[in-house]
Amino acid sequence: MTVLSHTIQPEEQGMRIDKVLASLNEDASRSQVQSWIKDQLVKVDDEPIKSNYKCQKGATITWEIPEPEVLDVIPENIPLDIIYEDSDVLVVNKPRGMVVHPSAGHGSGTLVNALMYHCNDLSGINGILRPGIVHRIDMDTSGLLMVAKNDKAHVSLVDQLKEKTVKRSYEAIVHGTISHEVGTIDAPLGRDPKDRQKMAVVDGGKHAVTHFEVIKRFENDFTHVKCVLETGRTHQIRVHMQYIGFPLVGDPKYGPRKTLEFDGQALHATVLGFEHPTTGEWMEFEVAPPEDFENLLEKLEKMS
Numbered sequence: 431m432t433v434l435s436h437t438i439q440p441e442e443q444g445m446r447i448d449k450v451l452a453s454l455n456e457d458a459s460r461s462q463v464q465s466w467i468k469d470q471l472v473k474v475d476d477e478p479i480k481s482n483y484k485c486q487k488g489a490t491i492t493w494e495i496p497e498p499e500v501l502d503v504i505p506e507n508i509p510l511d512i513i514y515e516d517s518d519v520l521v522v523n524k525p526r527g528m529v530v531h532p533s534a535g536h537g538s539g540t541l542v543n544a545l546m547y548h549c550n551d552l553s554g555i556n557g558i559l560r561p562g563i564v565h566r567i568d569m570d571t572s573g574l575l576m577v578a579k580n581d582k583a584h585v586s587l588v589d590q591l592k593e594k595t596v597k598r599s600y601e602a603i604v605h606g607t608i609s610h611e612v613g614t615i616d617a618p619l620g621r622d623p624k625d626r627q628k629m630a631v632v633d634g635g636k637h638a639v640t641h642f643e644v645i646k647r648f649e650n651d652f653t654h655v656k657c658v659l660e661t662g663r664t665h666q667i668r669v670h671m672q673y674i675g676f677p678l679v680g681d682p683k684y685g686p687r688k689t690l691e692f693d694g695q696a697l698h699a700t701v702l703g704f705e706h707p708t709t710g711e712w713m714e715f716e717v718a719p720p721e722d723f724e725n726l727l728e729k730l731e732k733m734s
Contacts, residue, residue, distance in 0.1 A: 432495040438485045441634075447472070447483040451493060452626060453634075460626045466493060503532055503561075505547035506539065512548075513715050518583040518708050519576055520549070520562070523717045526572040526694055531560045545577060552577070553584035564588055565662060570682075570694025572720050573600070574702035586707030591662060597703030598659040600667055601645070601719055603696035603726060604676040605686060608644050608653045615640045615670040619663045628683060629665045631673045638663045640670040646727075649734040652679065652690075654727060656700075668695060679726070690726065698723055 434454075442450050448467060452460040463472075470478040471494040474486075485491075511523040522541070529536040532543070545552060545562055552562035562577040564587045576596075578584035590596045620635030622628040639660035646654040653676065657667045668684045671677060677685040680692030690696075703714035718724070 433492065434495065435490055435492045438487055438489045438491065440487050442485045443487045445485050446481070447474070447479060447485055447491065448481045449623075450485055451491070452621065455495070466496070469496075471496070503542060503546060504538065506543040507547050508539065508544035510541075510544050510548055513574065513717060514713070515549075517551075518579055519587070519706065520545075520579060521574060521576050521702060521715050524567060524572060524575050524699075526570050526720060526722070529569045530566045530575070531563055541575070549579065551579045553579065553581045565591060567699055568665065568668075568695070568697075570680075571600075571697045571699065572723070573699025574715055574717060575699070576702060576704060578707075583707040587704060590704055594660055595705065597701060597714065598662065598699065599701035600657045600659070601698050601700050601723070602655050602657055602667060602671065603679045603690075603723075603730070604653050604655055604671050605651065605679060605689065606653060606676045607647050607651055608642075608655065608676055610644075612641070612643045613674075615642070615674055617670060617673055619666060619669055629663070629669050631669065636663055637661060638666050638670065640667055642671075648730045650730065652730050654730075667697060690729075692726055693722065696723060696726060 436454055448460055448463045451463045451472065464481045466472050467479065467481050472479060473492050474483065474489050512520060513523055514521040524541055529540045532540050542561060542563065554561060562579060564576055564578050564584060567573060567575060576587060578587055616639045617631040618635030619629050619638040620632040622630035623632065641658040641660065643656045644653060645656055659666060668678055668681055672684040679685065679690050679696040681695035698719040701714065701716045703712065706713050
């Protein structure tokens with residue numbers, strides 16, 4: 431088990447401990463945290479507590495995170511659209527509908543299952559469930575991902591992400607007509623306090639910046655946009671565009687119920703650029719959106 435600790439801060443005074451712990455564990459839901467408390471894996475000043483415990487400034491929370499259920503990741507012969515590959519890195523164009531790595535409910539058919547069949551050498555830094563995975567895109571987002579084939583390459587690529595030198599550009603189709611040509615959304619993101627399965631703009635969230643540029647406006651109140659990530663938070667583009675009033679077409683989590691027919695959010699990772707971890711050479715790749723995305727643009731053109 432992993433054991434962590436946290437000293438309760440003045441701003442956390444009086445907050446329920448399950449809420450505080452959920453904010454400290456980005457990958458854990460509030461119900462998961464409550465199960466840890468029920469199993470007495472959470473203590474305050476070495477004493478077990480209940481979920482409704484109100485935090486007291488200066489007290490120390492310690493908690494044990496149970497080992498995840500071990501999933502046997504099996505290589506699967508799934509076709510991959512590989513854009514580039516050498517002994518250090520691999521760049522793949524992920525199709526919409528494919529999960530990046532195995533998780534509860536997605537034990538097979540993932541990008542990792544396909545990568546393990548394709549190549550024997552993937553970095554092990556992220557463990558057995560995420561070999562080679564440096565960053566992710568959502569299941570229903572298509573486009574470019576970089577994969578590390580050894581630990582040295584993995585460290586280099588992660589450092590570039592932290593330093594914000596990786597170029598990541600997306601295309602999206604959103605509801606509404608964006609009047610200005612370019613803009614920047616600088617709004618912190620964290621778990622939605624009303625729905626732990628969603629992200630939201632929240633005070634105290636993680637720094638998140640998205641730049642956008644209008645590609646084309648359609649007369650029927652839709653806009654085709656380019657979005658460039660400065661940071662890479664969970665669901666960042668989807669939440670940021672919804673926050674400024676232009677949710678993505680087809681987004682089942684953040685978009686309106688009445689939307690155009692599309693299988694998931696209309697979002698595609700078009701451009702990916704980074705410094706090669708061994709040679710230092712700048713490498714940049716670009717792939718056009720998939721056919722269903724292009725068909726949607728044509729449909730909007732005809733509707734205008």
